[in-house]
Structures are given as C-alpha cells and as structure tokens.
Amino acid sequence: MVAGCGCSATHVSHSADHRPIGVFDSGVGGLTVLAALEQALPATSFIYLGDTARLPYGTKSPASVERYALQCAAALVNRGVQALVVACNTASAASLPALRQAYPDLPVIGVIHPGAQAAVAHTRNRKIAVLATEGTVRAGAYQRAIERMDARVQVTSIGCSVFVALAEEGWGEGAVAELVAKRYIGALFDSPDAPDTLLLGCTHFPLLRKTLTALVPNGVAIVDSAETTARAVASLFADRSWDVQGRGGSTFLATDGPERFARVGSLFLGRLIEVSAVERVDV
Numbered sequence: 001m002v003a004g005c006g007c008s009a010t011h012v013s014h015s016a017d018h019r020p021i022g023v024f025d026s027g028v029g030g031l032t033v034l035a036a037l038e039q040a041l042p043a044t045s046f047i048y049l050g051d052t053a054r055l056p057y058g059t060k061s062p063a064s065v066e067r068y069a070l071q072c073a074a075a076l077v078n079r080g081v082q083a084l085v086v087a088c089n090t091a092s093a094a095s096l097p098a099l100r101q102a103y104p105d106l107p108v109i110g111v112i113h114p115g116a117q118a119a120v121a122h123t124r125n126r127k128i129a130v131l132a133t134e135g136t137v138r139a140g141a142y143q144r145a146i147e148r149m150d151a152r153v154q155v156t157s158i159g160c161s162v163f164v165a166l167a168e169e170g171w172g173e174g175a176v177a178e179l180v181a182k183r184y185i186g187a188l189f190d191s192p193d194a195p196d197t198l199l200l201g202c203t204h205f206p207l208l209r210k211t212l213t214a215l216v217p218n219g220v221a222i223v224d225s226a227e228t229t230a231r232a233v234a235s236l237f238a239d240r241s242w243d244v245q246g247r248g249g250s251t252f253l254a255t256d257g258p259e260r261f262a263r264v265g266s267l268f269l270g271r272l273i274e275v276s277a278v279e280r281v282d283v
C-alpha cells in the first residue's frame with residue numbers, strides 16, 4: 001500500500017522506465033486530471049483514452065461502468081503502459097477492485113482516495129459535502145473512503161448530474177450555471193452546522209469552480225480530486241524511485257469522433273487539442 005493514493009500495486013521497478021502512464025475516463029472530463037498530471041510530472045508521457053462513445057458513465061449501472069472500465073484498461077495495457085490512472089470518479093467508484101484484480105502487477109490509481117484524503121485534511125468542523133455524479137453518490141465510495149480515514153466526519157453527498165452537461169457546453173460560468181448550482185447546493189449552507197469543505201468528486205466540476213466559489217460562504221474550502229490525484233501519482237513515482245525522465249507529452253485516443261473530443265476536450269485540458277492528434281479506437 002502506498003500512502004496517499006490508495007494504490008495496492010506490488011510491482012516495484014527501479015530501472016529507467018520510459019513507458020507512458022495510461023489515463024482513462026468516460027470522455028473528455030478526465031482531461032482535467034491529465035492537465036494536473038502533466039503539470040506534476042512534466043517529463044512523463046501519457047496516453048489518454050476517453051470513452052466518448054459511451055459517455056456518460058455517471059447515470060449507468062455499476063455493472064456496466066465496471067465492464068467499460070475493464071475494456072478501457074485493456075486497451076491501454078495493450079499499448080504498454082507502466083501504470084493506470086482512472087481519472088473518472090464514477091469509474092473509480094465502480095471498478096477499482098476489478099481493475100486491481102485484473103492487473104495485480106500494475107499500479108492502478110483512482111481519484112477517490114486522494115480526493116477524500118485532501119478533504120479530510122481540509123475540514124476543521126468535520127463536515128464535508130461531496131458533489132458528484134448520481135453513480136458516484138449511489139456507490140458511496142467517497143463516503144466510505146472518508147469514514148475510513150476519520151469516522152467522526154459527517155459526509156453529505158449530492159448528485160449534480162446537470163453540471164456535467166453545463167461543463168461540456170462551456171457554460172460552467174454565467175446565469176444558467178449559477179441557477180443550477182443554487183438549486184443543488186443553495187440550502188446546504190443555511191444551517192450553522194454546514195460543511196466547511198466542498199469536495200468536487202467529478203472530472204467536470206472544476207469547470208464550475210468559479211461559480212461554486214461565489215456561492216459558498218467565505219472560509220469554505222473547495223477541494224478538487226484532479227489536483228490531489230496528480231499529487232498522489234507524482235508521490236507514488238517519487239516513493240518508488242522510478243526514473244520518469246522521459247520525453248513528456250500526451251497521446252489522445254477516443255472511442256467516438258475526434259472532432260468533438262478535440263473541441264470540447266480543449267476546454268477541459270486548458271490548451272488546444274488538434275483534431276489530427278486524436279486517434280479513434282474501439283475498445
């Protein structure tokens with residue numbers, strides 16, 4: 001067990017390893033995680049797979065999401081990755097045990113444990129609100145992870161599926177986003193017992209960060225599982241003395257059309273993705 005990522009991998013390599021790290025998500029949302037990973041590990045190469053043909057995962061059953069995640073992982077493993085990052089919160093919630101069972105020698109890092117750890121570190125009043133998709137909330141993965149870290153923490157989980165569509169439409173800020181955010185979390189801070197930490201447990205929600213920041217009272221911390229996962233992956237590599245001094249850069253794969261992946265994905269990655277840089281694949 002490696003502190004900080006919830007990863008149970010046992011294989012340790014001390015030789016130089018320039019193989020890429022595989023990252024997958026239900027679509028383009030995980031590019032927020034990739035952006036943080038590129039920043040944390042600039043010399044590392046990444047292969048990102050977005051399962052855009054089957055997006056969204058957040059409203060699907062856990063059995064379907066687990067099956068999709070195993071197929072995405074297989075596609076990346078076939079390309080020779082040295083670790084797998086499950087950037088999708090819904091897939092992390094539904095499929096980590098199955099992925100670790102399928103690939104016992106490969107580090108498999110999900111977003112739940114790092115996000116939960118950061119939220120627990122931030123909260124002072126031991127009250128955390130988790131905003132996620134319906135599937136992540138139903139799976140209760142953040143709740144369990146947080147309670148394992150500190151059983152005294154009270155967790156309120158709120159499914160905010162409409163945020164996913166808003167983020168993809170480029171409407172993370174503005175009147176519509178404000179109205180939807182108020183509808184989801186407006187009442188949360190009415191009581192004096194309100195949470196002091198808001199955990200963004202979905203790849204898309206960092207795009208609503210400004211809207212959420214304006215809505216929550218002063219002093220409420222907003223924790224983003226993308227950043228915390230990138231830090232956990234970076235520390236996993238440092239802990240294991242792996243040589244990650246490769247050439248850096250990312251390769252993009254998508255199960256649906258490259259055009260939408262490149263256009264909407266650029267919003268999430270924070271830089272331009274050329275259509276020609278996206279390969280369509282079947283998984």
Ligand code: DGL
Pocket residue numbers: 025026027029030055056057058059087088089090091133136164201202203204
């Ligand atoms: N990537 C998903 C997550 O983080 C959000 C989009 C979806 O529902 O597929 O939960």
